[in-house]
Amino acid sequence: MPAEWRQHEATWLAWPHNVNDWPGKIEPVEWAYGEMIRKITRGETVRLLVKSARQGNRAGRVLDKAGVNVARVEILNVPTNRGWMRDSGPIFVKRRTRGKSEIAVVHFHFNAWALHPDWEKDYAIPARAARRLKVRLFHARSGGRDFILEGGSIDVNGRGTLVTTEQCLLDAEVQVRNPGLTRAQIEAALKESLGVTNVLWLGKGIAGDDTHGHVDDVCRFVNPTTVVLAQEDNRRDVNYRALAENRERLQGMRLEDGSKLKVVPLPMPGPLTFGGRRLPASYANFYICNAAVLVPTFNDPNDRIALGILSELFTDRPVVGIHAVDLVLGNGSVHCLSQQQPA
Numbered sequence: 001m002p003a004e005w006r007q008h009e010a011t012w013l014a015w016p017h018n019v020n021d022w023p024g025k026i027e028p029v030e031w032a033y034g035e036m037i038r039k040i041t042r043g044e045t046v047r048l049l050v051k052s053a054r055q056g057n058r059a060g061r062v063l064d065k066a067g068v069n070v071a072r073v074e075i076l077n078v079p080t081n082r083g084w085m086r087d088s089g090p091i092f093v094k095r096r097t098r099g100k101s102e103i104a105v106v107h108f109h110f111n112a113w114a115l116h117p118d119w120e121k122d123y124a125i126p127a128r129a130a131r132r133l134k135v136r137l138f139h140a141r142s143g144g145r146d147f148i149l150e151g152g153s154i155d156v157n158g159r160g161t162l163v164t165t166e167q168c169l170l171d172a173e174v175q176v177r178n179p180g181l182t183r184a185q186i187e188a189a190l191k192e193s194l195g196v197t198n199v200l201w202l203g204k205g206i207a208g209d210d211t212h213g214h215v216d217d218v219c220r221f222v223n224p225t226t227v228v229l230a231q232e233d234n235r236r237d238v239n240y241r242a243l244a245e246n247r248e249r250l251q252g253m254r255l256e257d258g259s260k261l262k263v264v265p266l267p268m269p270g271p272l273t274f275g276g277r278r279l280p281a282s283y284a285n286f287y288i289c290n291a292a293v294l295v296p297t298f299n300d301p302n303d304r305i306a307l308g309i310l311s312e313l314f315t316d317r318p319v320v321g322i323h324a325v326d327l328v329l330g331n332g333s334v335h336c337l338s339q340q341q342p343a
Helices: 026-040 053-065 125-133 183-194 240-251 302-313
Strands: 008-014 045-050 073-077 091-097 100-107 136-139 161-165 198-202 219-223 226-231 262-267 293-297 319-323 339-342
Touching: 008 026, 026 045, 026 053, 026 293, 026 319, 045 053, 053 073, 091 183, 091 339, 100 125, 125 136, 161 183, 161 219, 183 198, 198 240, 219 302, 226 240, 226 302, 240 262, 262 302, 293 302, 302 319
Parallel strands: 008 045, 045 073, 100 136, 161 198, 226 262, 293 319
Antiparallel strands: 008 339, 091 100, 219 226
């Protein structure tokens, strides 16, 4: 599985439509999409899923007003339950044979985070993508059944190392993905389906994350040997202990070649709540596209600090903020909404 910073052919997104994800906020979220797509299309195609021709027309109008280069947007009429393409969209792998590169789609089973009863439309997305692109489709399996995985639960360095959390993939009681599978079986499934050789296990994700521990709010590779790790300095914050434990774990971990992993702390924004509910706001939920690194921002003093840290790490492309206060009301932000297709 290629690292996210490698060259993309396209980014896959799904136009927002589920009012349960963003109650009363669909229109502001559409404009946030417009800003994301405007930045992404400066360097690659956007393949945008819409649930109907009517929605496609609306998306086109919004994108045109937002100054998007619409010539680089492919609007695809593909029904979805929700718009979180990181988790339900096509996960691509790549290999080089006889001097030529070949991509394929790995189809993991999707059960809406073991949280929602409606997921069948989202489950069908990877197969539909593979057919459209005319590439091979591999079904991930383990223990004689389909293997459940969301893209937000993993991050890779492109050289064989993958990072994930025990809370998401191993919890046997809450939002269970693969009941009965052991850690060893899950590691084997990840290695077989994604071509990784080394799996790093963190503990928990952040408070408010309804996926129950996705790693893309916590720890992200920024190059083959370095991760940024969300850090909470307020000892009274609910995230302090879990994030401190993750830092302790990483100190003893090694990469696929046995070398030590470099860990760069990334601050957390102050607590963001809505209706008394903690939202999973995190700067680690950035997306690396060809033309920029898109970083969620939250009208917080730590916005500029996080942007500065990431700017020092990504010297080959600009690091830009995307206002994500409305986006995170749906329990995710920039990375959760996007899925890269390698070139």
